[in-house]
Amino acid sequence: MWQILQWTLFLLVTGYAIFLFCKAVYHRYLYMKLGRPVEFRARSRLSWSSLSEFFGQVFGQRKLLKDWRSGIMHIVIFYGFIILQFGAIDLIIKGLTQGGHLPLPAYDLFGLSQEITVLLILIAVGYAAYRRYGERIPRLKKGWKPSLVLMLISSIMLTVLLSLSFERIWFQLDPTVYAPISSLLSLALNHLSTATAEVLFYLFWWLHLLILLFFLVYIPQSKHFHLITAPINIWLRRTESPGRLSSLDLEDEEAESFGAGAITDFSRKQMLDFYACVECGRCTNMCPASNTGKALSPMHLITKLRDHLTDVGAQQTGKSPWQPTYAFASAQGVTHRLNERKDSPVGWPDSELPLDSGDAGVAMLQMSAGTEELTAKPVSQGSQGGAVTAEHPITDIRPTLDWQYAAWGTQEQGQADYTAAAELELIGDVMTEAEIWACTTCRNCEDQCPVGNEHVDKIIDLRRHLVLMQGSIPQEGQRALQNIERQGNPWGISRNERVQWTAEIEGLSVPTVHDNPDFEYLFFVGSMGSYDLRSRKISRSFARLMLEAGINFAILGNEEKNSGDTPRRMGNEFLFQQLCQENIALFQQYGVRKIVTADPHAFNTFKNEYPEFGLADVEVIHHTQLLERLVKEGKLVLRHEVRERMTYHDSCYLGRYNGIYDAPREILRRIPGMELAEMERSREDAMCCGAGGGLMWMEETSGKRINVARTEQALEVSPTMIGSGCPYCLTMLEDGVKMKELEVKTKDVAEVLELSVFGTAMT
Numbered sequence: 001m002w003q004i005l006q007w008t009l010f011l012l013v014t015g016y017a018i019f020l021f022c023k024a025v026y027h028r029y030l031y032m033k034l035g036r037p038v039e040f041r042a043r044s045r046l047s048w049s050s051l052s053e054f055f056g057q058v059f060g061q062r063k064l065l066k067d068w069r070s071g072i073m074h075i076v077i078f079y080g081f082i083i084l085q086f087g088a089i090d091l092i093i094k095g096l097t098q099g100g101h102l103p104l105p106a107y108d109l110f111g112l113s114q115e116i117t118v119l120l121i122l123i124a125v126g127y128a129a130y131r132r133y134g135e136r137i138p139r140l141k142k143g144w145k146p147s148l149v150l151m152l153i154s155s156i157m158l159t160v161l162l163s164l165s166f167e168r169i170w171f172q173l174d175p176t177v178y179a180p181i182s183s184l185l186s187l188a189l190n191h192l193s194t195a196t197a198e199v200l201f202y203l204f205w206w207l208h209l210l211i212l213l214f215f216l217v218y219i220p221q222s223k224h225f226h227l228i229t230a231p232i233n234i235w236l237r238r239t240e241s242p243g244r245l246s247s248l249d250l251e252d253e254e255a256e257s258f259g260a261g262a263i264t265d266f267s268r269k270q271m272l273d274f275y276a277c278v279e280c281g282r283c284t285n286m287c288p289a290s291n292t293g294k295a296l297s298p299m300h301l302i303t304k305l306r307d308h309l310t311d312v313g314a315q316q317t318g319k320s321p322w323q324p325t326y327a328f329a330s331a332q333g334v335t336h337r338l339n340e341r342k343d344s345p346v347g348w349p350d351s352e353l354p355l356d357s358g359d360a361g362v363a364m365l366q367m368s369a370g371t372e373e374l375t376a377k378p379v380s381q382g383s384q385g386g387a388v389t390a391e392h393p394i395t396d397i398r399p400t401l402d403w404q405y406a407a408w409g410t411q412e413q414g415q416a417d418y419t420a421a422a423e424l425e426l427i428g429d430v431m432t433e434a435e436i437w438a439c440t441t442c443r444n445c446e447d448q449c450p451v452g453n454e455h456v457d458k459i460i461d462l463r464r465h466l467v468l469m470q471g472s473i474p475q476e477g478q479r480a481l482q483n484i485e486r487q488g489n490p491w492g493i494s495r496n497e498r499v500q501w502t503a504e505i506e507g508l509s510v511p512t513v514h515d516n517p518d519f520e521y522l523f524f525v526g527s528m529g530s531y532d533l534r535s536r537k538i539s540r541s542f543a544r545l546m547l548e549a550g551i552n553f554a555i556l557g558n559e560e561k562n563s564g565d566t567p568r569r570m571g572n573e574f575l576f577q578q579l580c581q582e583n584i585a586l587f588q589q590y591g592v593r594k595i596v597t598a599d600p601h602a603f604n605t606f607k608n609e610y611p612e613f614g615l616a617d618v619e620v621i622h623h624t625q626l627l628e629r630l631v632k633e634g635k636l637v638l639r640h641e642v643r644e645r646m647t648y649h650d651s652c653y654l655g656r657y658n659g660i661y662d663a664p665r666e667i668l669r670r671i672p673g674m675e676l677a678e679m680e681r682s683r684e685d686a687m688c689c690g691a692g693g694g695l696m697w698m699e700e701t702s703g704k705r706i707n708v709a710r711t712e713q714a715l716e717v718s719p720t721m722i723g724s725g726c727p728y729c730l731t732m733l734e735d736g737v738k739m740k741e742l743e744v745k746t747k748d749v750a751e752v753l754e755l756s757v758f759g760t761a762m763t
Helices: 002-032 048-058 068-097 107-134 144-170 180-188 194-221 223-235 268-276 282-286 298-317 398-407 417-422 444-448 456-470 475-487 500-504 526-531 533-549 565-569 573-589 600-613 623-632 662-670 692-697 706-715 727-740 749-758
Strands: 332-337 365-367 374-376 408-413 521-524 594-597 619-622 644-649 674-676 721-724 745-748
Touching: 002 068, 002 194, 002 268, 002 298, 048 223, 068 107, 068 144, 068 194, 107 144, 107 180, 144 180, 144 194, 194 223, 223 268, 268 298, 268 456, 282 298, 282 444, 298 408, 298 417, 298 456, 398 408, 456 565, 456 573, 475 565, 475 573, 475 692, 500 533, 521 533, 526 533, 526 727, 533 623, 533 727, 533 745, 533 749, 565 573, 565 600, 565 692, 573 600, 594 600, 594 623, 600 619, 619 623, 623 662, 623 749, 644 662, 644 706, 644 749, 662 674, 662 749, 692 727, 706 727, 721 727, 721 749, 727 745, 745 749
Parallel strands: 521 594, 594 619, 644 674, 644 721, 721 745
Antiparallel strands: 332 408
16 A cells, blocks of 8 residues: 555656656746747758767867866756666665665665765865855856755765665665665664664655656756756857858848847747856856946846746736746746846845945946936056056956846846836846947957857847937947948948058059059058058068068958958848958959968958858958968078067957957967967967957946056066057057056067068068
8 A cells, every 4th residue: 555655756756846847847848939940950060070969068078177166066967967867767676676786787776876875966066065155156156046056965874875875774785895885874773673674764765756856856946057058059050150240131021120129029949048057157257348347248138038038928928937836826926127226136135145345446236216226436556557466356356246237137027027027128227238248259258168159149139229229329430330331341431541561662563453463462451441540550570471481462452341250240140241342353453373471460350250141162261371371481580689578368259259369379389489378368268358249349437457467467467578469458458558658669569570581670
């Protein structure tokens, strides 16, 4: 009779939990179906490289191991849970059959593996708690939700050990090295009778089952939904270059709007990103905006969009996101933007707020009383212009986190409030324009994300709606776009002055496509290299080196137009496509087959985005790639020493976007007398200079200047020269050095190479 009751209760409880789990997952699936459909090429995902990347990220935990300590911790828990699923089945069988077990060969070794795994998971959970509450790492959220997960995992492990221990007493099993932990516990509890041990075994057996099933139901309703969505998200990840943005069909007469003005304007894949987020904060920890006290936090970008999608989905489908629904009948979690500053924001009591930032050397973002405008507290001398100290670190994400937690919360109210929550404006209520325009599009967030989230594309979609549908853009940005439209450059300087830089090269002639119609390489100079006085030096140095090496090249001269990178990243897709089509027509007119440029932004746009619009069979290379080849082939002879200690700054659009890290470094290593010192944040982890995403043409109005922070990172290795392969980066770093009032030189790789080849630079 007891066994029948046991089986009945087991089936009912387990079946109900599985039903609730499936219902919660299904409701979120319905929410994602509200988004735009997106096509995937399944065949391209079955290639060896694609499969290798998938397994490397999902099962190799490659992204998590960027922080090796937390990476190892997560690997232990990840694989530990997989191993313990067999132990869970075995334990369930023991309870249902009164002592039976899985018919496995070498069962004793299986039992040993289970106990060791339980112990390792408990150690890993303890370390996770220490990182969160002992080290108090700012990017990690504090509060009852993270604590609940740690307690659930610990409880599952402890109930396993106690169940096994009481089983040993119940069946009078002798201690054994194959069950070391349960044997020790059973020895400590051997005063219990077998009848008592049996009762306690079933007590903890049921506790184990109920906690496990509670965790199952909790998974899709928490950040742990990533256990299901992350592998799918990684499988459906972008297969083309990260440097390629999705295009808009501007000829679509049925389109009611462009960009993302409502949560349902995002694609279903983008919505999958929302539910894949694990809230680890790695993206925010690396974001140049978050690091310098701006409003934007990539993690909160994703979680706020997720919360808003959940509210809108519940309102539009009539399906509650919370299961069991009756448990939340009078306390549905409704997300909203707070209208006023409160000492304890709704949903974030004081105990759950992150560390106080104090005066950490960055501008504090604060909520003014009764308003949502951001105000900046005066920046300390230590962060902006003085010495970097422990009290005044170079970067600090805590002010941004403080503002995010204060500005966005969860309000526990009734079901009817979903309607009000769903009516929040995506731009303005959910995402402020300050956040949207703070992004430098560096994609450091995406490089760090262990679940394959793509943040930049969402911000660009928000910008597209602002620019194309609302005509809303910061004044400096609007001026730059108007100048590009009228004169082909952000300054609005006459088109006829684009070629003037060539007259500054004494004794040498830079051929145009008219002078040399049989050219091999088209040198695309770009707006910076043509107009900016500092960047002109890079153009002259590179042209001089190509002439020395006998490269057959030409420039477009005054016919050259802006590449369109700036308009596209600022959301003006219409202007980008217009420039793209005009440039492609110009390239075809002159029979261009190879393009070389010193501008990584133009390089990325030509290489990754123009092919979609008709640029075919054209090789696009960066000037550091060409120079490296010329040096290796001996066409450029390094005759002169350049005695400098240089640190090289990786351009985002050259490095993370296109994987070019070694070419510039190889050039610098070959230069006699050159000592190369790497910054702590270099290569894939390099911090942005602050000029990307159109921010070159806009003022930073809050927090610390990004270029100053990056300059301070470079100065940590005590260089005499800071190098780069991007005119935008060089300008930002040179400005940073000037603000620090230091005698440190800033040079492009081409300029340094020119010194080694000729002994002097051309002025």
